[in-house]
Amino acid sequence: MISRRRLIGGLAAMPLLGGCDRLGENAEFRGLLYAAEDAHRLLQRTITDRNALAREYRERDMSPVFRTNGTRMPGTADYQRHLATGFADWRLIVDGLVERPLALPLAALRALPYRTQITRHDCVEGWSAIGKWHGPPLAALLGRARLRPEARYIVFHCADMYGSRPYYESIDLVDAFHPQTILAWAMNNRPLDVGHGAPVRLRVERQLGYKHAKYVMRVEAVASLDRVYGGGGGLWEDIAGYEWYAGI
Ligand SMILES: Nc1nc2c(c(=O)[nH]1)N[C@H]1C(S)=C(S)[C@@H](COP(=O)(O)O)O[C@H]1N2
Ligand SMILES: [Mo]
Numbered sequence: 001m002i003s004r005r006r007l008i009g010g011l012a013a014m015p016l017l018g019g020c021d022r023l024g025e026n027a028e029f030r031g032l033l034y035a036a037e038d039a040h041r042l043l044q045r046t047i048t049d050r051n052a053l054a055r056e057y058r059e060r061d062m063s064p065v066f067r068t069n070g071t072r073m074p075g076t077a078d079y080q081r082h083l084a085t086g087f088a089d090w091r092l093i094v095d096g097l098v099e100r101p102l103a104l105p106l107a108a109l110r111a112l113p114y115r116t117q118i119t120r121h122d123c124v125e126g127w128s129a130i131g132k133w134h135g136p137p138l139a140a141l142l143g144r145a146r147l148r149p150e151a152r153y154i155v156f157h158c159a160d161m162y163g164s165r166p167y168y169e170s171i172d173l174v175d176a177f178h179p180q181t182i183l184a185w186a187m188n189n190r191p192l193d194v195g196h197g198a199p200v201r202l203r204v205e206r207q208l209g210y211k212h213a214k215y216v217m218r219v220e221a222v223a224s225l226d227r228v229y230g231g232g233g234g235l236w237e238d239i240a241g242y243e244w245y246a247g248i
Contacts, residue, residue: 050174050175050178050206050247051174051178052206053179053180053205054119054120054180054205054206054248055119055120056117056118056119057118057119057120057130058118059118059132061118061130062118062130062131062132062188063129063130063131065129066121066129066130066131066187066188066196067127067129068195068196069123069125069127069209070160070167070210070214071160071162071167071214071215072194072195073194073195074158074159074160074161074215075160075161076159076160076161078159079159079160079215082159082199083194083198087106087198087199089105090105090106090199091103091104091105092104092106092109092183092200092216092217092218092219093217093218093219093220094141094142094144094145094218094219094220094221095145095218095219095220095221096151096155096220096221096222097147097148097150097151097221097222097223098142098145098146098147098148098151098221099145099146099147099148100144100145100146101145102141102144102145104141106185106199106200109135109136109183109185109199109200110185112136112140112141113136113140114134114135114136114182114185115134115135115136115137115179115180115182116132116133116134117132117133117180117182117203117205118130118131118132118133119131119133119180119203119205121209121212122208122209122248123208123209123210124208124209124210124242124246131187131188132187132188132189133182133184133186133187133203134182134184134185134186134187134189135182135183135184135185135186135200135203136182136183137179137181137182138154138176138177138181138182138183138202138219139176139177139178139179139181141183141219142154142176142177142221145221147173147221148221150223151173151221151222151223152172152173152222152223152224153170153171153172153173153221153222153223153224153225153233154170154171154172154173154176154219154220154221154222155168155169155170155219155220155221155222155225155228155233156168156169156170156202156213156216156218156219157216157217157218157219157220158213158214158215158216158217159215159217160214160215162235162239165229165230165235165238165239166229166235167213167214167215167235168213168228168229168234168235169202169210169211169212169213169233169234169235170222170225170228170233170234170244171204171207171211172245175204175206175207178204178205178206180203180204180205180206181202181203181204181205182202182203183200183201183202183203183216183219184197184200184201184202184203185199185200196214197213197214197215197216198215200216201213201214201215201216202214202216206247206248207245207246207247207248208246208248210234210236210242210246211234211246225244232244
């Protein structure tokens with residue numbers, strides 16, 4: 001972030017311009033000060049917007065039917081084996097640019113403090129549904145794993161394939177630390193079912209449906225998305241030109 005103090009400090013240390021001995025009367029300085037002020041306010045507003053909460057609804061607003069979309073049953077042998085054994089030896093991997101990589105069993109994930117939120121899911125294909133989600137904030141997991149300073153994006157590797165390509169998605173750290181960004185293990189008061197992304201799926205409530213990765217197997221912190229799969233930050237970004245930032 002631009003440090004306003006640093007800028008003003010730097011200016012104050014400069015020889016005074018135009019022979020004026022009172023800084024406040026120096027038009028050039030005032031112009032710079034206002035420009036910095038504007039930039040600061042603009043930056044502030046942008047940050048505030050990204051951190052604003054998505055609307056949360058009441059129980060009675062919940063959709064009677066919340067459809068499934070995209071993959072409804074991952075076909076890989078690995079996923080099928082986990083499903084058959086009730087995810088008993090499944091582990092959520094948190095790795096990449098972290099100090100302390102994690103391999104969390106489902107029971108450990110469910111034992112973490114969780115958030116409950118009733119939100120509206122909006123799919124680009126033109127449907128919406130309101131559902132209730134429970135799960136630990138992603139921030140809590142990243143806090144435990146301790147992000148390294150080079151980390152800029154969080155990548156979600158999923159169990160399902162689209163043809164020969166694995167489904168994946170990614171978000172930046174603003175969304176990763178947003179309070180409504182959770183790894184949901186329950187939906188509408190029940191353990192997450194296969195259609196909706198069992199055992200865990202991402203909820204990133206300020207963005208469109210395709211960002212909400214289902215069947216999350218691995219959470220990876222990276223410095224750049226360039227070398228992750230096709231470089232677009234997500235399967236649909238790579239193959240169909242979807243926007244990487246799908247803010248709503
Ligand atoms: N792993 C994975 N995640 C996914 C998809 C998918 O096909 N695979 N589809 C996406 C799309 S386009 C939408 S709209 C939502 C659908 O979530 P739902 O099936 O719970 O309604 O999941 C998103 N996450
Ligand atoms: Mo979607």
